Amino acid sequence: MRLWLVAPLLAALLIFVPVPPQVVDRWYSQGAYPYIQDALTAVSNLVPFAVLDALIAGAVVLVLFRLMYGVLRALTGHPLAALSELLRRTVRGVSLVLILFLLCWGMNYRRLPLESALGERPVDPITVATLEQAVVEANRLAGRIRPASALNRDVPYPELAQRLFGPMNDALRALHRAPLSRAGVPKSSLLLTPYFSWAGINGMIDPLVLESIVQPDLVPAERAFVLAHEWAHLAGQADEADASAVGWLACMHGDPTLAYSASVYLVMEAGSALPPADWKRVSAKLDGGVRADLVRIAQRMQQQKPRVQQAATRVYDGYLRANRVPDGTASYGRALTLILRAPLRDALTTYTAPRATR
Numbered sequence: 001m002r003l004w005l006v007a008p009l010l011a012a013l014l015i016f017v018p019v020p021p022q023v024v025d026r027w028y029s030q031g032a033y034p035y036i037q038d039a040l041t042a043v044s045n046l047v048p049f050a051v052l053d054a055l056i057a058g059a060v061v062l063v064l065f066r067l068m069y070g071v072l073r074a075l076t077g078h079p080l081a082a083l084s085e086l087l088r089r090t091v092r093g094v095s096l097v098l099i100l101f102l103l104c105w106g107m108n109y110r111r112l113p114l115e116s117a118l119g120e121r122p123v124d125p126i127t128v129a130t131l132e133q134a135v136v137e138a139n140r141l142a143g144r145i146r147p148a149s150a151l152n153r154d155v156p157y158p159e160l161a162q163r164l165f166g167p168m169n170d171a172l173r174a175l176h177r178a179p180l181s182r183a184g185v186p187k188s189s190l191l192l193t194p195y196f197s198w199a200g201i202n203g204m205i206d207p208l209v210l211e212s213i214v215q216p217d218l219v220p221a222e223r224a225f226v227l228a229h230e231w232a233h234l235a236g237q238a239d240e241a242d243a244s245a246v247g248w249l250a251c252m253h254g255d256p257t258l259a260y261s262a263s264v265y266l267v268m269e270a271g272s273a274l275p276p277a278d279w280k281r282v283s284a285k286l287d288g289g290v291r292a293d294l295v296r297i298a299q300r301m302q303q304q305k306p307r308v309q310q311a312a313t314r315v316y317d318g319y320l321r322a323n324r325v326p327d328g329t330a331s332y333g334r335a336l337t338l339i340l341r342a343p344l345r346d347a348l349t350t351y352t353a354p355r356a357t358r
Contacts (some may be wrong), residue, residue, distance in 0.1 A: 007095035014102045026112040029236045035094065036104060037210050037234065038181035042321075044211035045182070050189045057191070090233055097208075105207040108238035109323040111256040114245055117176045118341055127342060133268040134340060135282050135283055137348050142263035143287030145256040148353060151220050159185035160224050167254035171246055171249075180235040184212035198305040199213060199312035202226045205233040218280050219300055221293040223249055224261035231277060239325060241334035248339050252287040252347035259351055261300055266348070271337055 043052050066089060073082035124130065144245040161183055169179035184205075189196070196202070196215045203214040203226050213232045214223070228247030244265075251262035267290060271279045283291070317328035325331050338344060 007092045007099065011095040011098045011102075014099060019110060020113045021110055022029045024107055027187060028107045028170040029111040033105075033108065033236050034178050034181045034347075040104065040210040041182045041184050041214055041234070044206070044209040045185045047211075048212055050187045050191075050206075051209045051211055053189055053191045055206070055208065060162065070122075078304070101207050105205070105210060105236075105238070106323065110323065111236070111238070113239060114175065114237065114242040118338070123140045124340075126273070126337060128274060130279065130340065131270045131336075132282055134171050134336075134348075135267050135274070136212050136261040137284075138266040138270070139290055141348060141351055142260050142267065142290045145260055145263075145351075145353065146287070146289045149260045150255040151257060151260060154220060155162045155223070157214060157223065157227065160227055160257070161186055163255055163258060164224065164228055164231065164250065167252075167258060168228060168235070168246075168250040170253040171250040172235055174249070175246065177246070178236065180231060184210065184231065186212050186214045189217040190214050195308070195312075197303045200301065200304045200309045201312065202232045205230055207289075210234060217300060217303075219293060221264045222297060224254075224258045225265045228258070228262075238323070240320075240329075244332065244335035245338035246346060248335070249344050249347055252351055254354070256353050259353070263348075264290060265298075266298055268294065269299070273333070273336060297303050 047054075066086065070082045073085075079190055107247070165180070165183045168183075172179050193216060197217060201215065202218060202222070203212070205212060212227070212234060214230060216228060217320050218226055220306045225247060228250045230247075232243040232246035232250070235246070237246050247263060248262045251258040267286070271283060274282065283294075286294070320328045320331065327334070
């Protein structure tokens with residue numbers, strides 16, 4: 001305990017000392033991080049359950065033990081000493097978690113944004129007409145490839161993972177980003193799945209052990225894109241918009257099952273950005289299979305509890321802003337801006353299924 005100040009001082013240095021995004025991107029995100037990701041994901045993949053559950057349970061047990069120990073010590077006549085020790089241990093523990101978070105994954109929030117990899121090409125403003133065209137093109141592709149996809153059966157996550165790894169790295173290389181060193185085995189959290197359902201959370205990356213957590217109750221049409229989004233996080237795309245754009249392009253580099261999931265995502269995103277009257281008009285012309293999948297997704301989302309969702313959104317918004325994402329949870333909406341830019345948008349109109357899947 002004599003050196004308890006070392007951890008908070010180091011954490012403060014990592015948090016507050018400014019480092020240029022170019023330096024973070026070159027030396028951490030595309031330099032050291034791929035090796036960190038490969039090592040940690042290799043270990044977490046060996047565990048058949050979500051390591052996150054074990055970390056949560058261990059943290060709860062440790063906190064309860066320390067509280068009981070502090071109470072017992074206070075009752076024996078040393079209340080000030082017990083309080084002082086509890087505060088020091090709390091500060092040290094939180095500092096150590098912050099250090100691990102930043103070194104294992106969190107520094108990726110400070111890298112160059114994906115937009116920088118797209119060059120300085122002119123960006124067309126997103127208008128109602130642009131959004132309508134995106135819905136029309138995504139729906140057209142989805143209707144064309146749906147019969148060739150494997151959506152007529154329940155494709156398990158392990159199979160999706162096998163199909164996605166190659167396309168994910170194709171997309172990352174196309175965007176001049178370091179490839180994913182090791183795929184994360186898709187897992188579900190026994191402790192957090194009910195909360196995910198209530199809060200409307202589809203998945204997450206455990207930033208301490210770099211494992212992929214997905215919501216097991218997703219509709220088949222959602223799963224590929226959600227896994228691709230989480231793997232984009234795993235590959236170092238911390239920003240939500242960047243992860244969505246990379247995940248979308250990865251699916252568009254894949255077989256019809258992956259590309260269909262990305263198309264449905266784009267229909268939903270562009271459609272939700274349209275004024276209600278325009279969306280009602282456009283949605284009436286959607287392919288029957290696409291419309292049916294949107295209904296299934298809407299039915300699944302009825303499990304959400306508004307109060308839980310609002311509280312979760314506020315907490316996550318604060319987390320993102322604390323990690324230098326100025327628009328917080330609104331960053332999800334920026335994904336459309338990236339997807340509707342070249343070269344990503346080109347993948348929508350030029351999609352051709354890989355030969356192996358024909």
